Amino acid sequence: MVSAFSLPDRRCILPRVTLSVVLIAQNEERNLPRTLESVMPLVRDGKGEIIVVDSGSADRTVEIAQSYGAKVFVEPWKGFAAQKNSAMDKASMEWVLQLDADEPLEPELAAEMETALKSDSLSGFWIPRKNFFLGRWIRHGGFYPDPKLRLVRRGAGRFQEYGAHPTMKVSGSTGRLSHALVHNAYPTLRGYIDHMNSYSSMGAEVALAKGHSAFSLGNIVIRPMLTFFYNYFIRLGFLDGREGLLLHLYHSVYVSWKYAKAWQLSRLDVANNVSTD
Numbered sequence: 001m002v003s004a005f006s007l008p009d010r011r012c013i014l015p016r017v018t019l020s021v022v023l024i025a026q027n028e029e030r031n032l033p034r035t036l037e038s039v040m041p042l043v044r045d046g047k048g049e050i051i052v053v054d055s056g057s058a059d060r061t062v063e064i065a066q067s068y069g070a071k072v073f074v075e076p077w078k079g080f081a082a083q084k085n086s087a088m089d090k091a092s093m094e095w096v097l098q099l100d101a102d103e104p105l106e107p108e109l110a111a112e113m114e115t116a117l118k119s120d121s122l123s124g125f126w127i128p129r130k131n132f133f134l135g136r137w138i139r140h141g142g143f144y145p146d147p148k149l150r151l152v153r154r155g156a157g158r159f160q161e162y163g164a165h166p167t168m169k170v171s172g173s174t175g176r177l178s179h180a181l182v183h184n185a186y187p188t189l190r191g192y193i194d195h196m197n198s199y200s201s202m203g204a205e206v207a208l209a210k211g212h213s214a215f216s217l218g219n220i221v222i223r224p225m226l227t228f229f230y231n232y233f234i235r236l237g238f239l240d241g242r243e244g245l246l247l248h249l250y251h252s253v254y255v256s257w258k259y260a261k262a263w264q265l266s267r268l269d270v271a272n273n274v275s276t277d
Contacts, residue, residue: 149168
């Protein structure tokens, strides 16, 4: 006689859920190992795949990605949204997790995802993000929980261009996870200022497209001051100590740069149009 507990009930065996982890990268040898190591519980033993689209790294980024079993594609830079969409288009699994190279998962997040991926009613999940600045987790001033829509069913989500910060749009209902991505973007002031310089140039193009072409003291002086006051005082950024002060001070400078660069771009457009007449 066979015990009722000696054989598994096949009706209770859930189908295996598979995951594609996709990243874009350029010269990320410092950040990539920690991020790829954090997703290994989700992809090892044939449970998933890692896809890296590299835009011409001069360091060991490609070598490191391949050492983790990633499928690496080298493509010219097409802009943030287009590059991320190109990586997502290469996914072959049921679900897609899009990460930046400096966004490892908390160990608890990997475990939480394994449960979430069994959902049969949702098309995506928002994930909170812990942003670190000069080694400190910034908890206030609008920098946490900083939810990002990064986990979606394959084919359900696409990034849309918005300067340096493209956003993903998804078809269908979404849920929220409680554990976080760990964003190690700015370990030094020099790195942060370099990024803000680059991001303000991209943001200027967006601002110009929205009609911000005039030299406006409101945008270049007053708006940055109000941004600092709102984030540092109203949203309690001062609770993050010296790091919070520097972060919000230089973020307000980024706002000023963005609108000043939009004005400069408008002048260049006018000059180019005159020269071609």
